[in-house]
Amino acid sequence: MKEFIIIGHKAVTAPFSLNDLPGAAGRMDILCRCVNAALFLSHDLRRDVRVYLVLKGGAPSKIVRFDGASVRYLSPDERSAASLIKKALEKQAQGFWTDSTPGVSVKIGEFGDLLGELNKKITYLMEDGVDIRTIPYTGSSDHLFVLGDHMGLTDDEENIIKGREHEIAGVGPLSLHADHCIILLHNEMDRSEKHI
């Protein structure tokens, strides 16, 4: 299982207009592009992927999960992912996972709680991390990646990561958007799995 956590520091936790994802919805467009990057192949979906969007633009914070194995009604465009996130936010979220549309769930929760629930080694993406091309991805297809939005991660969030088993990885010489990093991570894992 490949799991991606993306933290949306301004992303709203209540239903929002699909016509203003960057503004009123708190850069929800970033999270929608991460869903696309994590789950889509050409004419197929990556079934072995889960995406967790941590929405911190409201109190309490919420987490929306997309499961590649069971997700339905998802198209590659931002508005499609946004529509499923919106539907999830219309649910009465609890402290446990509540199903929304097929393959999409929502809960009330914090980033730290989610790391505890998943309970595995974290790969945290940072500009000056260890080059992913030098990290051996073969031998395991079980990975948990954490990426920030346009604001990166807060010191508190970084400290939560540092309190757990983790490594800090980077995808190349330039600073890139989270969804672009996900594409590069997948390509590295795809190559490792096919021994290319």
Added chain:
Amino acid sequence: MKEFIIIGHKAVTAPFSLNDLPGAAGRMDILCRCVNAALFLSHDLRRDVRVYLVLKGGAPSKIVRFDGASVRYLSPDERSAASLIKKALEKQAQGFWTDSTPGVSVKIGEFGDLLGELNKKITYLMEDGVDIRTIPYTGSSDHLFVLGDHMGLTDDEENIIKGREHEIAGVGPLSLHADHCIILLHNEMDRSEKHI
């Protein structure tokens, strides 16, 4: 200069609704994501990039050009790129480039005419092409890439490429969306330029 041509076989050539990019606008969402992938860095733009969108969902076909050196009013979300494409399609297009918003231009034209105008070696992206990691990108930062949309390229379009100097490249073991391929191409060139 790094130039990317993306062919949108169903993409409309008249102004369209921003609320239905995949449907009524003829998979315009794909082209918008390619604009994002080609031009955006984190908190910056790639100034040495031009993107050409060949819109073939109307007659005559039109080409919309985004120039990273001068583009303005472009945000990373699909709707932002779509809005600039729509504005360009509101212009009275001719057989030569007409400026729309800053850094965005439009003309009436075919894919083959555009290749003649740019007149340089083509790298055509295909699933079974030569692995980009084995192609030496150093020594030149002048590249022209051609990518298809969800329909790939037609036989006619492939024949036009084959009539010119070209190579066929691939980005990895799985079939990916055009915008995801652009991310991988950029990363390879970024690494070459930094000798990583």
